[in-house]
Amino acid sequence: MSRLSEHSTLDEVIQAIDSRLVHAFSEIPQPHQTESVACAWLKKTSLTGIWLHNSFDDVPSECRSARFMLLAAQKGCPALRDATPEQYDNYTELALASITANPIALSDLDPRFRNDRMVEHAQNSWPKNMFFVAYGNKWILKAMSDELLDRLARADSLFALIAPQDRLRDPLHSYMTLGDISKNMWACHIIRKNCHLPMLAAKVREGEWFDVGLTKMKKPDTLEHAVQELGDLWPNNDKGEIILMAYIMSHPIDEVVQAMTGTSLKKLLLEMYSQVELEPFLKEDVGLRGAMLEGALGL
Secondary structure, eight states: OOOOOTTOOHHHHHHHHHTTOOOSGGGSOGGGOOHHHHHHHHHHOOOOHHHHHHHHHHSOGGGOOHHHHHHHHHHTOOGGGGOOTTTOTTHHHHHHHHHHHOGGGGGGSOGGGOSHHHHHHHHHHOTTOHHHHHHHOTHHHHHSOHHHHHHHHHHOHHHHHHSOGGGSSSOGGGGOOHHHHHHTGGGHHHHHHTTOHHHHHHHHHTTOOOOHHHHOOOOOSSHHHHHHHHHHSOTTOHHHHHHHHHHHHTSOHHHHHHHOOSHHHHHHHHHHSOHHHHGGGTTTOHHHHHHHHHHHHTO
16 A cells, blocks of 8 residues: 555655555545556556456546556456547547457447447457357347358357347257257256257257266157156256257157146146147147146246
8 A cells, every 4th residue: 555645746656656556546646646647557556357447437537548548448447338439539449458358348339339340359359258248248149240140150059049040041950069058058048048949859850969978868768758757857957858858859749749748747848839839739638728828827
């Protein structure tokens, strides 16, 4: 901690900054809180994370020159949160530097700069994080071109799961293998939320299976065996449910509806198939009608 006071000279302030004794900008006496001192402090500070962000917030607007904001962006401060293209001629440079330091900066990007260039820069800077970046910034999927969307989907199966299927060049199942899915089963809620079970079933039908070493679930011998396993699963076992439902859906729907007996299994049919697909079975299947009615009532 520095021992600076209102009576400290500029030389003393600079010496304290150079010696890394000034940990927060607020420690600098107000008379010496200038643009050049702010830049000197930011270059030398050892603050990181939330502590740096909080101290950045203390820097008055008159000190926030284009030079200072670029330094702040390079350090990972939320520079874009308080910057506009009208304020800073170097806004593009600020944006690129901010994204390089932290992909979260995309959430603060001015709408006029939400384009392929910025998304591609994020992809190049954070190639393993684009799923998380896009999942947390819904504008990304809408703003990027179809060509870039397809390219990112091919590079990352998780990204493909959240990409609008009607904008992909090929059917979703061609962008991934069940081995890819096995590595990311923690994201199984996305598969259910985005109604991707038919895609998994198509891959099982083609002869693929999940990585047993990762999922600890062998391929069932028969439809009846799979239905029994599904009924015996512990509650909230989403991973197991998805794997077994994918296998079950690889069989003809008439065989599946007949094999799925009991209220809980009938309710799963509503997730596995559309109402149009189940319509032909409603007349004869009382349990299915009951499950559909309960679903409509929110029970």
